[in-house]
Amino acid sequence: MIEALIFMLCIGAICGLALSIASKVFYVYEDPRIAKVEDFFAGANCGGCGYTGCSAAAVAVVDGKAPPGVCIVAGSEAALKVAALMGLDPGTAEPITSYNECKGGHRATDKYYYSGLNTCKALAALYGGKRDCEIGCIGFGDCVKSCTFDAIHMGPEGYPVVDEMKCVGCGACEKACPKSILTIRTMSERLLHFNEEDDALAPCRQTCPAEIDIPKYISQIQSGDYEGAVNTIRERNPLLLSCGRVCPHPCEDYCRRGIEDEAVSINQLKRFVADFELDSEKHLPIPCAPDTGKRAAVIGGGPAGLSCAYFLRRLGHSVTIFESMPHLGGMIRYGIPEYRLPKAILDWEIEGILNLGVEARTNATFGEDFDIGYLAAEGFNAIFVGVGAWVDYTLKVEGENLGGCYTGIDFLSRLAGGEKFPLGRRAAVIGGGNSAIDCVRNLIRLGVEEVWIVYRRTRAEMPANEVEIEAAEHEGVKFQFLAAPMKVIGDEEGNATHLEYQKMELGEPDASGRRRPVPIEGSETLLEVDTLITAIGQRPDMFFKEKSKRLDPLEITRWNTIDANPETLQSSIPHIFTGGDSATGPSLVVEAIGGGRRAARSIHQYLTEKPVAPVKKSLFKRHIPGTIFDSVKGIERTPRAEMPELTVKERITSFIEVDQVLSEEDAQKEANRCLSCCRICYNKDVG
Amino acid sequence: MGDYIVLIISCIFINNILLAQYLGNCPFLGTSKKMETAVGMAFAVVFVLVMAGVITWVVNQYVLTRFGLEYLRTIAFILVIASLVQFVEMFLKKSIPALYAGLGIFLPLITTNCAVMGVCLINVNEEYTFVQAIVSSFAYAIGFGLALILFAGVRERIMLARVPKPLEDTSIGLVTAGILSLTFFAFKGMV
Ligand SMILES: Cc1cc2nc3c(=O)[nH]c(=O)nc-3n(C[C@H](O)[C@H](O)[C@H](O)COP(=O)(O)OP(=O)(O)OC[C@H]3O[C@@H](n4cnc5c(N)ncnc54)[C@H](O)[C@@H]3O)c2cc1C
Ligand code: SF4
Numbered sequence: 001m002i003e004a005l006i007f008m009l010c011i012g013a014i015c016g017l018a019l020s021i022a023s024k025v026f027y028v029y030e031d032p033r034i035a036k037v038e039d040f041f042a043g044a045n046c047g048g049c050g051y052t053g054c055s056a057a058a059v060a061v062v063d064g065k066a067p068p069g070v071c072i073v074a075g076s077e078a079a080l081k082v083a084a085l086m087g088l089d090p091g092t093a094e095p096i097t098s099y100n101e102c103k104g105g106h107r108a109t110d111k112y113y114y115s116g117l118n119t120c121k122a123l124a125a126l127y128g129g130k131r132d133c134e135i136g137c138i139g140f141g142d143c144v145k146s147c148t149f150d151a152i153h154m155g156p157e158g159y160p161v162v163d164e165m166k167c168v169g170c171g172a173c174e175k176a177c178p179k180s181i182l183t184i185r186t187m188s189e190r191l192l193h194f195n196e197e198d199d200a201l202a203p204c205r206q207t208c209p210a211e212i213d214i215p216k217y218i219s220q221i222q223s224g225d226y227e228g229a230v231n232t233i234r235e236r237n238p239l240l241l242s243c244g245r246v247c248p249h250p251c252e253d254y255c256r257r258g259i260e261d262e263a264v265s266i267n268q269l270k271r272f273v274a275d276f277e278l279d280s281e282k283h284l285p286i287p288c289a290p291d292t293g294k295r296a297a298v299i300g301g302g303p304a305g306l307s308c309a310y311f312l313r314r315l316g317h318s319v320t321i322f323e324s325m326p327h328l329g330g331m332i333r334y335g336i337p338e339y340r341l342p343k344a345i346l347d348w349e350i351e352g353i354l355n356l357g358v359e360a361r362t363n364a365t366f367g368e369d370f371d372i373g374y375l376a377a378e379g380f381n382a383i384f385v386g387v388g389a390w391v392d393y394t395l396k397v398e399g400e401n402l403g404g405c406y407t408g409i410d411f412l413s414r415l416a417g418g419e420k421f422p423l424g425r426r427a428a429v430i431g432g433g434n435s436a437i438d439c440v441r442n443l444i445r446l447g448v449e450e451v452w453i454v455y456r457r458t459r460a461e462m463p464a465n466e467v468e469i470e471a472a473e474h475e476g477v478k479f480q481f482l483a484a485p486m487k488v489i490g491d492e493e494g495n496a497t498h499l500e501y502q503k504m505e506l507g508e509p510d511a512s513g514r515r516r517p518v519p520i521e522g523s524e525t526l527l528e529v530d531t532l533i534t535a536i537g538q539r540p541d542m543f544f545k546e547k548s549k550r551l552d553p554l555e556i557t558r559w560n561t562i563d564a565n566p567e568t569l570q571s572s573i574p575h576i577f578t579g580g581d582s583a584t585g586p587s588l589v590v591e592a593i594g595g596g597r598r599a600a601r602s603i604h605q606y607l608t609e610k611p612v613a614p615v616k617k618s619l620f621k622r623h624i625p626g627t628i629f630d631s632v633k634g635i636e637r638t639p640r641a642e643m644p645e646l647t648v649k650e651r652i653t654s655f656i657e658v659d660q661v662l663s664e665e666d667a668q669k670e671a672n673r674c675l676s677c678c679r680i681c682y683n684k685d686v687g
Numbered sequence: 688m689g690d691y692i693v694l695i696i697s698c699i700f701i702n703n704i705l706l707a708q709y710l711g712n713c714p715f716l717g718t719s720k721k722m723e724t725a726v727g728m729a730f731a732v733v734f735v736l737v738m739a740g741v742i743t744w745v746v747n748q749y750v751l752t753r754f755g756l757e758y759l760r761t762i763a764f765i766l767v768i769a770s771l772v773q774f775v776e777m778f779l780k781k782s783i784p785a786l787y788a789g790l791g792i793f794l795p796l797i798t799t800n801c802a803v804m805g806v807c808l809i810n811v812n813e814e815y816t817f818v819q820a821i822v823s824s825f826a827y828a829i830g831f832g833l834a835l836i837l838f839a840g841v842r843e844r845i846m847l848a849r850v851p852k853p854l855e856d857t858s859i860g861l862v863t864a865g866i867l868s869l870t871f872f873a874f875k876g877m878v
Binding site for chain 1 (some may be wrong): 750754756758759762763766767769770773775777778780781782846847848849
């Protein structure tokens, strides 16, 4: 007994001694702060921070390789404590959470269930996880099994629902999901994300130039979450009130419902929620990332410039907009007329963007009031040039400069600026695009008795939106098709009295497949007019390039647009970026908004000293193969919501907005017509 | 030489520490869900088992037997192995940081691994010589690694299969381990 005790004491002592000597000999200096930092961490060893366990993360923090907020489980309070210990600024920890891209929807019968598989991974490996559509959620819940924080469950429709309160953003579900349906992102990452081939994208969402998550906001409308819908749209488009009014909605052309029925009225739903926010008279809060201390200058306060400024601001950069006109808005203020987009609404929308802390300097023309040297001296690290396309093309015919003759943008912008014109009884507008229509509809409202559109080709070839042409017809505009202006005839006082035009007929189809109009000899005709507006297209004004030697390397295309990489929008001068009409030529508001965000992404890369590179597996102006169907089964035809409009009489005597908003009931009905596409997959409940 | 080969084969296959002796079950079930962890664990066991085999043999031969204290073997071994693992951890951290980073989290796990203890006791019971003890420890460790990696492969496949709810995870793991162990019985007649 005594022996045993002595022995145990001895062996204990030896082991203890050996270990203490070893700890002295093999002592590796460890910063005492490591242990303290580790104490603040959650101790879950979940690996969500990207390090092998909490102690490795603590080492990284002390080495300055990881930010104080590295532990995603412990949250911001711990980050503050760690930061205090390390004497750092807690700064940049943006919360990360998991987002589910898939909203369930119409699931196909489950034909592979009997082969004995019950995990998403297996189905994806064996069958590509597809039946009708290659993208949607499989619904066997690998993500639910993978989540150690109990933050995901299978919702009633059989697709995963993330509990944002519980989610710590550890990324386990993202790894478990074979279909890239669950993604772990910070707000900035979401704002910077562009459509990729592997994303779960409905056809409308693939088509929208601003890449708005359309099915998501429609499903939020269905569930009555109008604020949520506004926020969803705002992740891609800061000008939802304006777009909801003027967008020609290219997305609706690809709506899957439209294959068998009338397309869902996507844009009216956008307008419905945008107006919901407007009517509440309170701007919904918009979160921004912590300040980065970098500065960007945005030249031009049109949709492209506003969008770029908005996204840069939300990414944490400080932004100043320089605008040559007295107010922001660009073409949507000075081109698009009051009766389509009331200025008060536009003001409210722009106010929301400026409230984020975007500085705006109006009446400041680039190339006149300031130049690139000034921007450099002021410490702007990057420049966005979104100056639009404001120079009208002219007819180049005799008499074009007589009194009573105007050009389209010039006329519209002066009108929007409050100028009064001495208008007569009869007016003609030359051109067939949206600007021409906007001119005639304005003229009608200004009291001109007879208003003509004179267009070279036929109605079918008019580039203006169909709805706009119809509205003009209803309002009593007269059309003279197949007419080429020859000259303007004036009286002794130099005022226009007649437009002489030559009649045309359609000849052989040209390169674009349209039949080319050819003049009929001797068919010159006179049209009596006292006002004549030429609206035959416009191009950007690049005069500022000549004003500064430093802009010599800036390449300009032969359409007078800035030559930039179409995907990064970086120009030939690395710190100058562009977007909107000045990059693409006259286009659409959504296109300019999408371009603004695209440029914001590149500028963000540039400012954070990363290479400016296009998106990998980019879907730029493309659709995912196999997602555009020829037919869709099981659709019951239901008529699309009618847009409420003012009567013609009310319209032509005022500038009151013509198109009205849907009622809540109609909006609900319309939202429920959405098929929640791109979500077709296995049915968990069948088989 | 022939003896050693027989010893190695019997330790790896016939008396496989996991599947024939049923020792070390907790790491067997705990670290076999993923191939990566299984491989890490296997290496750590090889490393520690050889060290433990050597030191316990020495302790047994020169201390316990000498003073006639064989009845204290188990408790003495526990102490020695635990200290050894601690020691090795410190040593690696200072001298071979790369190896430490690789085996890192597995080392402390082995402190309480009964397979290690079991092998040390077997070495003593079988009255192996010093060299035999080293060879047997090494071979047992290889056997451990082999069984663990095989099992991890099987379990990764099972993850993809449709398992009845009550049998999911560990239950089906145990059933599989049983079947795997049956297959190892086939080696019984080899030597
Ligand atoms: C009459 C008309 C009707 C339209 N209707 C529609 C429609 O219904 N739906 C639709 O989607 N699209 C429509 N569009 C097209 C749409 O308005 C444009 O595509 C869009 O506004 C382009 O945005 P942007 O920011 O690129 O340019 P702009 O909106 O043109 O903005 C450019 C801004 O830059 C400023 N600027 C220019 N030069 C300088 C300088 N040197 N220094 C400082 N600032 C400068 C300008 O003042 C302007 O504010 C219409 C266009 C016109 C002309
Ligand atoms: S396919 Fe659906 S259920 Fe399966 S892991 Fe992905 S999101 Fe979860």
